[in-house]
Amino acid sequence: MNFKEKNIQISMVIITLVMTILRFLLNEKGRVNPDSIRYMRFAHVLPEIDNTITPLGYPFSIKIFTCFGTDEFWASKIVGILAFLFIIFFAWKKKFFFKESVLISAIFSFLSIFSFTMSEALILPFVFLFFYCSHQIITGKISGRKAVFYLSLSLIAMYNIRYSALFFVGGTVLFGLLFWKRNYAKTFIISASLGMAFIVGYKFLFIDYFNSNYINEALEIGLNPTSKLVPEFFQGLATSFNPFIHIADPGGGKINIAIYGIGAVNILVMLYLFFTKKHSETDNFLLFTGVCGIICSYFIQYFYWITPLDYRLLAPFSYPIWLVYFKKLFEILNVKTYALGFLSLISGGLFTWLSKGDYLENRKEITRFLKQEKLENTKLLFYVKDIENLDEVQIGELISTVKSDIDLTFKAEDTLKKTTLTQHKVLEKIKLRKNKFQ
Numbered sequence: 001m002n003f004k005e006k007n008i009q010i011s012m013v014i015i016t017l018v019m020t021i022l023r024f025l026l027n028e029k030g031r032v033n034p035d036s037i038r039y040m041r042f043a044h045v046l047p048e049i050d051n052t053i054t055p056l057g058y059p060f061s062i063k064i065f066t067c068f069g070t071d072e073f074w075a076s077k078i079v080g081i082l083a084f085l086f087i088i089f090f091a092w093k094k095k096f097f098f099k100e101s102v103l104i105s106a107i108f109s110f111l112s113i114f115s116f117t118m119s120e121a122l123i124l125p126f127v128f129l130f131f132y133c134s135h136q137i138i139t140g141k142i143s144g145r146k147a148v149f150y151l152s153l154s155l156i157a158m159y160n161i162r163y164s165a166l167f168f169v170g171g172t173v174l175f176g177l178l179f180w181k182r183n184y185a186k187t188f189i190i191s192a193s194l195g196m197a198f199i200v201g202y203k204f205l206f207i208d209y210f211n212s213n214y215i216n217e218a219l220e221i222g223l224n225p226t227s228k229l230v231p232e233f234f235q236g237l238a239t240s241f242n243p244f245i246h247i248a249d250p251g252g253g254k255i256n257i258a259i260y261g262i263g264a265v266n267i268l269v270m271l272y273l274f275f276t277k278k279h280s281e282t283d284n285f286l287l288f289t290g291v292c293g294i295i296c297s298y299f300i301q302y303f304y305w306i307t308p309l310d311y312r313l314l315a316p317f318s319y320p321i322w323l324v325y326f327k328k329l330f331e332i333l334n335v336k337t338y339a340l341g342f343l344s345l346i347s348g349g350l351f352t353w354l355s356k357g358d359y360l361e362n363r364k365e366i367t368r369f370l371k372q373e374k375l376e377n378t379k380l381l382f383y384v385k386d387i388e389n390l391d392e393v394q395i396g397e398l399i400s401t402v403k404s405d406i407d408l409t410f411k412a413e414d415t416l417k418k419t420t421l422t423q424h425k426v427l428e429k430i431k432l433r434k435n436k437f438q
Helices: 003-025 034-045 057-066 072-094 098-106 108-114 120-138 144-159 163-178 185-210 214-218 226-240 254-276 281-302 311-354 359-372 390-402 412-416 423-427
Strands: 380-383 406-409
Touching: 003 072, 003 098, 003 108, 003 311, 003 359, 034 057, 034 072, 034 390, 034 406, 057 072, 057 120, 072 098, 072 108, 072 120, 072 390, 098 108, 098 311, 108 120, 108 311, 120 144, 120 163, 120 185, 120 281, 120 311, 144 163, 144 185, 163 185, 163 281, 163 311, 185 214, 226 254, 226 281, 226 311, 254 311, 281 311, 359 390, 380 390, 380 412, 390 406, 390 423
Parallel strands: 380 406
Antiparallel strands: none
16 A cells, blocks of 8 residues: 555545534434434333344443443444444454445445444444455355354344344355355355344344234235335435435435436446456355345335335445445556545535534523423423424434433323423424424
8 A cells, every 4th residue: 555545545534534423413413313212212221121123232332332421322423433433443454345444434325324323333343344254264264163153143243233134144144055065155054044043042032022022013914015115126226326425305306316317327337347347255245145135125125114225224235235346446446446435525515514403502402491391300202293204203303312211102192291292392492403405
C-alpha cells in the first residue's frame, strides 16, 4: 500500500465516523423506529425477558453499555459506532478485504445502518467474522474440530442477533453439499448442522418457554400476494445496491426513477463483473451465501410478516456481494475506486443536510415534558391508531430515546389513562422541530 492510498483510507474512515454521528444528531428523532422502541425497552428490563420477537443479542449489547452510566439510546449508538470501527480494525489487522471494508462503510446505506438503533448494526461485524472464519477454512488455515467450532460458533452468534441468520445456516450447508468433494465441505455441513440444532433447541427451550404461541401467531400462509411482493423486491434490490441514495420517496415521483435507475445500473455492472471475472473460492462462498440470503428473504414473506425488503433488511446479505464487487472494481480501477465512496459520502451529506432535524433540541423538549407531567419515572404507553402513519408514531419513537420504559398500544380505551400518551397530548404542550422532507 502506498502513502497516498493510506491517507485516502484514513480520511475516508474519519469522514465516515463523523458522518455516522451527524446522521443521527441531524435527525429529528435520532434514527429510531418502532422496532427500536422494542429493543431499548427489552434492554431496559433485562434480565427479564420482555418478548421473543427479537433475539437477546442486540438488547444485551445495549444493556452492557448502560452499565457505564449511559441510557439505552446512547448505548445503542455506541454499539453502532463500535461495530463500524471493529470491522475496519479487524479487516486491517487480518488483511482481509480491508480496502473493500473501508469503502463499504462509506456507502451511505451502510453508514445509515451504523447510525440506526437496529440490530443490523450489530450483526454486520459478526457477518464479517463469519466470512473470515469461512475463508480460513476454505484456504486450509484451520481445519478439523477447531474449524467446526469457530464456524458453528459464528453461525450461532449471528442467529442470537437476528433470526434471519437462519439463511446463512442454510446457505452454508447448501454450499457444502454442492462442493462435496472439496476438503472443507464436511466442515461446512457439520457446522451448519450444529447451527441448525441450536436453532431447534432455541425454539423449544427459549421461544416456546416464554411464548408458546409465537410460531402459530407469526406464520400465516398466503400472507402477501406475489403481485405485491415482486415489485417491492425489485425496489428493495435497487435501493440496496444504489451506492448513493438508499431511500425512495414513498409518495412516488420522478426522483424515484433516478434512485431505482442508478441501483438497477449498478446491479447490471455487478452481474457483468461477476460473470466475466475469475473468482476465488472465498469469493464464490460470499456470493453464494449472499444470494441465498436475499432469495430466502423474499420467499419468507409469503408466510412470515416483515416490512417490505429494503437496504436495512437485506444488509447482512448484500454485504458479501458488495465485498466481492469492490474487490473486482479495485482490480480494474485501483485507487480510483475510492472515488465511489467519497461520492457516496457527499450525496449522503447533502441528503442529511436537506432532511435535517435537531434531535438534541427535540430531546430537551421531550425531557422537559416528561418532568413537567411527572412521568419520568413511570412506565408509559403511547397510543398509535395506525403504525404505518409515520407522523403519528414519530412522537412515541422520540419519547423512547429519552425513556425506554415505553410501549406502543393500539387500544383506544388506553388513552383514558394518564400514563398513556398520544400525539395530541404531547404536541399541545410542546413544539418539536420537524423537517419538511419527512
